[in-house]
Amino acid sequence: MLCVECGKREAKYDGLCEECFLRKVKFTSLPQHLDIVMCPHCRSIKFGGRWEKVPIDEAIKRIVEKNIKFEYEHDSYTITCNYDSTEGEFEVEVNVSIKYRDLEVSEHHLVKFELKYESCPRCNRFYGNYFEAILQLRGLRPEEQWEVLEYTHKRIAYHSRKNEELFLTKEVEKKEGWDLYLSDKKEAKKIARELCHKYGASLKESPQIAGRKDGKDIYRVTYAVRLPEYRIGDIIEVEGRYYVVSDIHDKFVSALELSDGKRKNIDSRKHNITRIAKNEELRKATVVYYRDGTVQLLSENNEIIETTTQIEVPNGATVKTLWVEGDVYIIPE
Ligand SMILES: [Zn+2]
Ligand SMILES: [Zn+2]
Secondary structure: OEOOOOOOOEOOEOOEOHHHHHHHOOOEEOOOEEEEEEOOOOOOEEEOOEEEOOOHHHHHHHHHHHHOEEOOOOOEEEEEEEOOOOOOEEEEEEEEEEEEOOEEEEEEEEEEEEEEEEOOHHHHHHOOOOOOEEEEEEOOOHHHHHHHHHHHHHHHHHHHHHOOOOOEEEEEEEOOEEEEEEOOHHHHHHHHHHHHHHHOOEEEEEEEEEEEEOOEEEEEEEEEEEOOOOOOOOEEEEOOEEEEEEEEEOOEEEEEEOOOOOEEEEEOOOOOOEEEEOHHHOEEEEEEEEEOOEEEEEEOOOOEEEEEOOOOOOOOOEEEEEEEOOEEEEEOO
């Protein structure tokens, strides 16, 4: 039988010749990013829900073996990992040699590892669940909470590389968001500020006295980081005018006014910003006719609507619209 792919050579492996088989078949896949979580006190490493004291070299290999996926049958394999450092973010070159019948195939993967610190339960008990700050994440939409948590973990990892006193004691999911217990309040504040900056969130700081040590009050601080009501693409109202949000940066919201199409930079400290609609709530319509700012739209319920717009829209295009108090606005892309 000849190879079903090239039709030239003898089919030796599942209908394919050796050359076509090796070109087509990928035996293994591996995520491009993997985390390694270490306790900053006892240096034990977290595997799933279990903590074990193993050398980091062994831990890396075990994490690779746990995450590697075999996409094709094989007889046996060996894995070797090469890296220059195991600090912070580091790259690991993973070589897999696979035996399949009389073939020996080697595949290579480059994985970005990140070393993160989290206090293990044993040390937590030992250090009495030590924390100085609670970082509260609030106002998260369900679909974005993993991304925000991921970003927060990244910042914790970044700061704990410079300051070993910083670690995540525990993390609790609540009805209203997430509470992250951190061992260092100064570092917690930095991370809270970074979150505010990235997501345009507001920060509320509430200190509490947690006890006394050496004649001084010990403070714990709760940093409540609240994400705003709006996201990029949502419609907001500011002083009776409607805008689509194009960017959020710290305290500033960059937005396009829907009636004149002009871009404004709105300071959220000086203006009341109300969300009118989430982007996914906007109704779609098809452009039937457009000339010189006059546009006819066909709504999803097959109504014809005429309106004016500063945005040029081609006939036949699908656009998002905002319906408010008898007016219809076209939302620019
Ligand atoms: Zn072939
Ligand atoms: Zn520990």
